[in-house]
Amino acid sequence: MRHKPLRDPLRDELTMAVGLVWGHLNAQQPEEAYDLARGCLQLWPGERSLSLMAAYAAAELAEPVDLAALRGQAGADPARVADEAAWIDLVERRAGTAP
Numbered sequence: 051m052r053h054k055p056l057r058d059p060l061r062d063e064l065t066m067a068v069g070l071v072w073g074h075l076n077a078q079q080p081e082e083a084y085d086l087a088r089g090c091l092q093l094w095p096g097e098r099s100l101s102l103m104a105a106y107a108a109a110e111l112a113e114p115v116d117l118a119a120l121r122g123q124a125g126a127d128p129a130r131v132a133d134e135a136a137w138i139d140l141v142e143r144r145a146g147t148a149p
Contacts, residue, residue, distance in 0.1 A: 064094055071103045080110035098123065098130075102137045109144035117142055 067090045074083035087104035094100060101123060108115050120138055124131070 060093075064090075064097065067094075068097075068099050068103075071100065071107075075103060075107065080107045083107040084111055084113070096123075098134065102134065102141070105141045106137070106144065109141050115141060115145050115147075117145070117147065 067086070071083050071087045071090065074080070074086060084104060084107035087100050087107060090100050091097065091104060101120065105115050105117075105120050117138065120141070124134075
């Protein structure tokens, strides 16, 4: 009899956390998105999606955003490089630091 591979419960939690942060951003609730994303980043410190969404929420709240660090944290998936660059450009515009 074959056994099903066990699901990683933390991966499921991460998926849910990303969805919740995204939901707050879509509902124009940057305070909640920022707080949740920062808390989640304590559990998943290198999670790129959470970092990008936290930076966007910070820009919406006029909180400082370290764009150099954000650009320096290149994602592992080369297929997402253009999407991540677009997010960072958006954060830069929202923060009012775009050239």
